[in-house]
Amino acid sequence: MRKILIIEDDIFLQNLEANKLKKENYEIITASTGDEALEKINEPDIDLILLDLILPGVDGFDVLKAIKETENLKNVPVIVFSNLSEETDIKKAKALGAKDFMVKSNFSLSELSEHIDKILA
Amino acid sequence: MSKEIEELKMENEKLKKINEVKSDLISISAHELRTSLSALKWILKMFLDKDLGKITSEQEAFIKRALDSSDRMISLVNRLLTLNHSDELDIPFDFKKVNIIKTIEQTIFEFSGEAHKKDVDLIFLKPENEFPLIKCDEEMIRVVFQNLIENAIKYSQADDKIFISLKHNSKENRIEISIRDTGIGINTKDQDKIFNKFFRGSNALEKDSLGSGLGLFTTKNIIRHHKGKIWFESTSEPGTTFFITLPVS
Secondary structure, eight states: OOEEEEEOSOHHHHHHHHHHHHHTTOEEEEESSHHHHHHHTTSSOOOEEEEOSOOSSSOHHHHHHHHHHSGGGTTSOEEEEESOOOHHHHHHHHHTTOSEEEEGGGSOHHHHHHHHHHHHO | OHHHHHHHHHHHHHHHHHHHHHHHHHHHHHHHHHHHHHHHHHHHHHHHTTTTOOOOHHHHHHHHHHHHHHHHHHHHHHHHHHHHHOSSOOSOOOOEEEOHHHHHHHHHHHHHHHHHHHTOEEEEEOOSSOOOOEEEOHHHHHHHHHHHHHHHHHTOOTTOEEEEEEEEETTTTEEEEEEEOOSSOOOGGGGGGTTSTTOOOHHHHHHOTTOOSOHHHHHHHHHHHTTOEEEEEOOSSSOOEEEEEEEOO
16 A cells, blocks of 8 residues: 655645545545654655645645655655645755645645556556 | 935835735735635536535536635636736736626626625616627626726715616627716816726725725726726716727727
8 A cells, every 4th residue: 555644734634635545445544734744755755745835833845845855755746736836946946856736725635646556556 | 306316216115015015915815815716616527527416407507606605706716816916917817708798787786686685786788789899807897897897886975876878889899888877976186097007096094994996097007908998077066987999809
């Protein structure tokens, strides 16, 4: 079973994302703050990370930087899943190594799940 | 002279800063709106995907309509965000042939509750003859009507009337729209700034302190993008009339 780390501070959205992806047979681990995310990225065998940008404490950009600086995670695809869409945010996330930048409100969870399926195929 | 130039420079810097703060506030509000709309969209889609169990065909039809509405709202937030950040408006508009009478009727319907609450009459002087379809971006033109009708209601008093009229100028191949209210009007000193970004008229501020000052700026940009024109008349008589012309194609 492929393992996905969901980093999302809005618990309601996090539950919706987690439930949908569990139904699609993914193993899910979650983090609700930047600091918690920095701990959870040390869990073994993470296949993909779904990352929100606005997080309490350490923000999503710093979490992304830490992920890409971690030897066994630097090739793990990170999808930034945020409701920010400023050009500067998108460029910054790409420069830090995000695979994709998806604006949450523009995608349904089915579309997100299909996108993850493709990446992990 | 150099002192005056220095003061103007300082004033300019101050306005730039205010502009930046307001832009940031709009981005933050859009982010919050998108978060709520994401939850709504995801849940409605889960119902339609039967993730939450079976639904009847009647329920499905209602949920589809709700999902359409939330998608429309998301699309508006996205595009208004772009408008906020680009004075050039170099964004793609979705031009299609549109029944503009229907768009106006829908917008009037949308505001009928608000008008009723304030005891204001919204009167559509609908053209009697056959009317051409207009090539425009319907959602953006809807924003124009929403902004103008919302303002007209906001600045009207009980028993006031708002007239919306529409005619086809076949000679010029354009349509002419007017939205006339009998509200508080626009002060003479404010009239040349009324379409400026973030500008709020002094009497408008007294009436409603929470407006963004983006409505008329956005409206003018949308009309300009359609190669149309917008202007207004607001004399010492009570009320304001906004005029819009739009090419048919």
